[in-house]
Amino acid sequence: MEITVKHLTHIYQPNSPFERLALDDINVSIPFGKFITIIGHTGSGKSSFLQHLNGLLKPTKGEIIIGDHKIVADSKVKDLKSLRQRVGMVFQYPEHQLFEETVEKDIMFGPLNFGCTEDEARRRAREALEWVHLPESFLERSPFDLSGGQMRRVAIAGILAIRPEVLILDEPTAGLDPRGHREILDLFQWLNKEQGLTIIMVTHNMNDAALYSDEVMVMDKGRLVIKDRPEIVFSQRELLFDLGLDIPQTMHFLKRVSDKFGKDIVTPLFRLEETAHYVAQFLEKEKDGP
Amino acid sequence: MMNIIIGQYVPGKSILHHMDPRSKLLAVFALIFIVFLANNWVTYGVIVILTLVAIVLSRVRLRFIYKGLKPILLVIIITFVLNAFFTKSGEAIFDYGWFHLTTGGLQQAAFISVRLLVIVIMTTLLTLTTTPIDITDGLENLLRPFKKLRFPVHEFALMMSIALRFIPTLMEETEKIMKAQTARGVEFSSGPLTQRIKAILPLLVPLFISAFKRAEDLAMAMEARGYRGDIGRTKLRLLKWGLKDSLLLLVVIVLIPVLVLLRG
Ligand SMILES: Nc1ncnc2c1ncn2[C@@H]1O[C@H](COP(=O)(O)OP(=O)(O)OP(=O)(O)O)[C@@H](O)[C@H]1O
Ligand SMILES: [Mg+2]
Numbered sequence: 001m002e003i004t005v006k007h008l009t010h011i012y013q014p015n016s017p018f019e020r021l022a023l024d025d026i027n028v029s030i031p032f033g034k035f036i037t038i039i040g041h042t043g044s045g046k047s048s049f050l051q052h053l054n055g056l057l058k059p060t061k062g063e064i065i066i067g068d069h070k071i072v073a074d075s076k077v078k079d080l081k082s083l084r085q086r087v088g089m090v091f092q093y094p095e096h097q098l099f100e101e102t103v104e105k106d107i108m109f110g111p112l113n114f115g116c117t118e119d120e121a122r123r124r125a126r127e128a129l130e131w132v133h134l135p136e137s138f139l140e141r142s143p144f145d146l147s148g149g150q151m152r153r154v155a156i157a158g159i160l161a162i163r164p165e166v167l168i169l170d171e172p173t174a175g176l177d178p179r180g181h182r183e184i185l186d187l188f189q190w191l192n193k194e195q196g197l198t199i200i201m202v203t204h205n206m207n208d209a210a211l212y213s214d215e216v217m218v219m220d221k222g223r224l225v226i227k228d229r230p231e232i233v234f235s236q237r238e239l240l241f242d243l244g245l246d247i248p249q250t251m252h253f254l255k256r257v258s259d260k261f262g263k264d265i266v267t268p269l270f271r272l273e274e275t276a277h278y279v280a281q282f283l284e285k286e287k288d289g290p
Numbered sequence: 291m292m293n294i295i296i297g298q299y300v301p302g303k304s305i306l307h308h309m310d311p312r313s314k315l316l317a318v319f320a321l322i323f324i325v326f327l328a329n330n331w332v333t334y335g336v337i338v339i340l341t342l343v344a345i346v347l348s349r350v351r352l353r354f355i356y357k358g359l360k361p362i363l364l365v366i367i368i369t370f371v372l373n374a375f376f377t378k379s380g381e382a383i384f385d386y387g388w389f390h391l392t393t394g395g396l397q398q399a400a401f402i403s404v405r406l407l408v409i410v411i412m413t414t415l416l417t418l419t420t421t422p423i424d425i426t427d428g429l430e431n432l433l434r435p436f437k438k439l440r441f442p443v444h445e446f447a448l449m450m451s452i453a454l455r456f457i458p459t460l461m462e463e464t465e466k467i468m469k470a471q472t473a474r475g476v477e478f479s480s481g482p483l484t485q486r487i488k489a490i491l492p493l494l495v496p497l498f499i500s501a502f503k504r505a506e507d508l509a510m511a512m513e514a515r516g517y518r519g520d521i522g523r524t525k526l527r528l529l530k531w532g533l534k535d536s537l538l539l540l541v542v543i544v545l546i547p548v549l550v551l552l553r554g
Contacts, residue, residue: 017301054473056469056473085475091470096466096467099492109492110474110475112475114475144499159474
């Protein structure tokens with residue numbers, strides 16, 4: 001299910017003093033099975049873009065084509081429901097959408113809405129809970145007695161149980177502890193690699209964008225500035241700084257080393273081991289003398 | 291979601307925007323009663339002209355005022371029709387069974403509709419040109435004398451400003467939760483009625499939880515910053531009464547004898 005976006009423009013509250021151009025002529029195509037991250041300064045239109053991908057927002061101009069679905073300004077709600085089953089969306093702070101008495105019921109809510117049988121929904125709830133690393137005993141608990149991080153996982157499980165083919169994530173790790181952060185991202189990576197889900201994730205964390213994604217989309221003031229492999233995007237330091245963004249820690253480190261030795265050895269490396277290896281090699285050469 | 295105009299401030303730099311909220315509140319409050327003095331074409335003419343002047347001075351686009359009127363337009367139309375057909379005076383224009391349309395009835399209907407329109411336009415102008423915070427500050431200040439009667443003026447104003455402050459937040463929250471549940475297959479705007487009623491729970495439960503949480507956080511934050519009612523409290527935004535405020539009240543006061551003299 002390839003995603004193609006053509007001339008997507010979105011204006012909030014048009015023809016009022018509160019009118020706001022949130023997306024400005026975005027053209028992009030995302031092949032099936034990719035892991036894409038979107039970075040951009042606050043207010044650059046990332047969330048607005050995501051909400052177009054499953055028809056929660058409709059374009060003011062332009063169109064979005066997902067598989068055999070086409071979303072335009074006057075798309076009907078009816079056609080959108082089957083799209084929403086295939087494109088799952090995890091909002092920022094998804095724990096705010098929990099409402100059922102038990103975790104199990106809450107996870108089953110989505111699948112039931114999309115026409116699953118009780119049994120099937122229950123089976124999926126168990127499976128999804130396992131995916132997000134929560135013990136089965138949680139099924140009977142009230143979602144409101146859980147910690148923030150656990151609630152987040154339940155909410156994500158609630159979307160995974162719908163079995164979407166495309167998973168859209170708006171800052172899914174905001175406010176999680178370091179371990180929870182890693183576990184959740186590893187889950188998304190696993191879903192991408194092993195289950196073949198297309199993943200589109202907004203993040204403010206440059207390290208995550210660099211480490212996990214096949215391609216990075218950079219947004220600024222409603223426009224798509226670049227979409228390319230992380231090695232290429234993060235080589236454009238000046239541009240990223242101008243847009244209020246950053247480069248991954250490993251590249252900051254290489255820049256510092258470069259400054260110390262008066263030689264430019266900055267190169268797009270994102271993994272600690274790789275970077276350590278690279279720096280060690282460089283130091284080795286330095287020791288041997290010029 | 292955002293089409294409720296009453297109570298919605300439109301930023302601007304007009305003379306009405308710059309006035310003291312107290313003068314505007316007093317003027318609108320007085321005008322609501324003064325409008326009832328009008329009872330013939332001349333007096334209604336004076337009031338309509340005054341309203342038009344106020345609209346021009348506010349520099350708010352007409353489209354906004356129309357939007358504010360839309361919800362009560364039906365009420366005005368019904369009032370007009372009822373009055374037109376049930377007042378019997380003057381010459382008959384049209385007579386059929388128990389439908390009578392008379393010149394007197396038509397005039398009466400026009401007058402009452404104009405009265406309603408003027409009142410709504412004036413209040414809409416007040417809220418369009420005054421921030422909710424200014425309105426509550428003004429109200430608190432005007433109600434000060436009632437404190438002697440043990441009316442909790444400060445608490446009343448605080449409650450009002452908190453409520454006003456959180457209406458947009460609550461609306462935003464509603465929209466967000468609706469979207470999140472829509473992504474989980476809930477249909478809010480289509481499907482059979484039973485389906486839609488079922489959709490209320492997934493919306494209301496999270497909404498209430500977040501509202502209570504917000505209230506708790508706010509109470510805690512206020513306490514942490516040493517809030518303890520209005521004892522010894524000073525204001526960040528001071529109300530400033532200017533020449534134009536006095537002028538506005540003067541116009542309103544002068545209007546009373548003028549209308550009394552001109553009315554039939
Ligand atoms: N419901 C709305 N009504 C009006 N304007 C909105 C609405 N939602 C977003 N906007 C505006 O659209 C622009 C883009 O907002 P968006 O939420 O897409 O940004 P973002 O990139 O997700 O930012 P952040 O990183 O802070 O989440 C902003 O200028 C914002 O003020
Ligand atoms: Mg956002």
